[in-house]
Amino acid sequence: MGVTEGLVIDLDDLVAKAHQADVLMLSHMRGHIVDMDALIALARTHNLLVIEDCAHTMGAKWGNTWSGRSGIIGCYSCQTYKHVNSGEGGLLICNDDEIMARAILLSGSYMTYGKHWAGPPPAAFDAIRLVTPNISDRMDNLRATILRPQLRQLESQCRAWNARYHVVDGILANVVGLTHIQRVPQEKFVASSYQFLLLDWPATAILDMVERCFVRGVELKWFGASDPVGFTSRYDSWTYAPSTPMPASDRVLQGIMDMRLPLTFSLEDCSMVARIISEEVALVFDINGLG
Numbered sequence: 001m002g003v004t005e006g007l008v009i010d011l012d013d014l015v016a017k018a019h020q021a022d023v024l025m026l027s028h029m030r031g032h033i034v035d036m037d038a039l040i041a042l043a044r045t046h047n048l049l050v051i052e053d054c055a056h057t058m059g060a061k062w063g064n065t066w067s068g069r070s071g072i073i074g075c076y077s078c079q080t081y082k083h084v085n086s087g088e089g090g091l092l093i094c095n096d097d098e099i100m101a102r103a104i105l106l107s108g109s110y111m112t113y114g115k116h117w118a119g120p121p122p123a124a125f126d127a128i129r130l131v132t133p134n135i136s137d138r139m140d141n142l143r144a145t146i147l148r149p150q151l152r153q154l155e156s157q158c159r160a161w162n163a164r165y166h167v168v169d170g171i172l173a174n175v176v177g178l179t180h181i182q183r184v185p186q187e188k189f190v191a192s193s194y195q196f197l198l199l200d201w202p203a204t205a206i207l208d209m210v211e212r213c214f215v216r217g218v219e220l221k222w223f224g225a226s227d228p229v230g231f232t233s234r235y236d237s238w239t240y241a242p243s244t245p246m247p248a249s250d251r252v253l254q255g256i257m258d259m260r261l262p263l264t265f266s267l268e269d270c271s272m273v274a275r276i277i278s279e280e281v282a283l284v285f286d287i288n289g290l291g
């Protein structure tokens, strides 16, 4: 599915392709949340089950609804770079007894699912307990012990990320040559990272800008490189899954710049980082005559 200049799923593209699938795996990539009311309405019309990948939206909301509560399943990663961190691991939430029973059996319950405080009733397991394989992907007690105190701190952590976002955003919102990502009030995002676009910039100018920032200690990731670096893989990076070119999305991907907003950065650090980016963007924009 394509991506818009607002860095969310292209709903027109979703409508065009909806007949090809029963399930939509919706990734709220880098915490950008599409209009979930519109998306869920479209999913209902087209009989699509929505699974929300909330790896970047734990603690976020669309309107008054927590990210992960609009679809049939919400999945959260607890890998090192996420909003809670147990090194590896994750969890999912779901109100459907049958799906949850399957998930518990798949994760490997040693048939002790009856002891699960939040699990579905035993009847949900009866028909599937002997036909569902065990892929041993359990949330172990050690990880859960590490995660539970972090859940209590999640709200204040989210506030701290957003404070950093607003400092950076305040400086980068009006830089000539840089396309700022507009966000609507319903999107109660958690900005553990920051994105902007250098839309229609030549690759050489983008690389120059990245290098200039790097020399000044600011590391930016670019989604336009032909080879993914770190986490900058695109839909066409994964050659095991055939893909059809999406020119409008390619134009956006070609311009996406990305950086983390670690909580180890103070607000002053964030301000300095944003000032460096704004200076280098302005300079490279100018010397390349991109105006």
Ligand SMILES: Cc1ncc(COP(=O)(O)O)c(C=O)c1O
Residues within 6 Å of the ligand: 027, 028, 029, 030, 053, 055, 056, 076, 077, 078, 079, 088, 089, 090
């Ligand atoms: C958007 C998104 N979805 C899913 C995942 C996968 O999470 P995990 O590594 O816990 O399986 C990641 C991991 O980086 C991610 O960034």
